[in-house]
Amino acid sequence: MNKGITICISSAKGGVGKTITTLNLAGLYEILDKKVLIIDFDLASGGICASLNRNPRKSIYNLVDDYNNNRYKEFNDYVTKYDDKIDILASPKDPRQASKINPKYVELILDKAVFNYDIVLIDTSHELNDFNIFTMDLVDKIVFVMTNDPLDLKNMRSLMSILKDVNYNNYKVILNESIYPFRKYFSLYDIKNIIGNNIDYVISKDFYIKNIDSIIMKGDIITLNPKAASTFSKDYTTFMQLITDIYKEEVK
Secondary structure, X not given: OOOOEEEEXXXXXXXXXXXXXXXXXXXXXXXXXXXXEEEEOOOOOOXXXXXXXXXXXXOHHHXXXXXXXXXXXXXXXXXXXXXXXXXXXXXXXXXXXXXXXXOOHHHHHHHHHOOOOOEEEEEOOOOOOHHHHHHHHHOOEEEEEEOOOHHHHHHHHHHHHHHHHOOOOOEEEEEEOOOOOOOOOOOHHHHHHHHOOOOOEEEOHHHOOOXXXXXXXXXXXXHHOOOHHHHOHHHHHHHHHHHHHHHHHHHO
């Protein structure tokens, strides 16, 4: 049985477009006929199901609790369906349940997910806590989303330094210029020098969407819109290049 590819989407600061990026990647993988699971490891304040307008019956907490009490049977019992290709493993409905989920269960969840899906996308919080570190240790690839915000650059510089110290090299960095399309604090050259790392992909200011809230309220994924490839041709190509690069590297 083939194992799926695990990809963690993370950041050094909140509000950088991490969750939307996760959903856009899921949409493109669906277009490529891949079976996708989105895991919401932002346990205390995850927004995947809210962004997709889904009300999960069960969550990661239920999976872990059932496993501890010998009630666990099938992984599919805990996922929420988005469409024929995309499923969601939701974060706990009650934030108080987040603290009851031990980081040791990251490996259990991922081990079960990779034998049920071609692609496992993991949305995390921006905190460098035990749960996220466990996740980064276990996944095939990490995608960091950042902006040109000064605080974000400061945090990314620290994060890149830590990654180099622990010999992480399985990550990509996306600069998301669509979050602050009217601000141009730093050039791409400046950003690379500040964070001490290359920028692998740039999502341009053209991807800025004024009515993003209405899209979320309807539970739509932007890249699944038939007009997305033409409306956002440059950035659509960038997202497609990212998932193509990851696939080539992991298959190799």
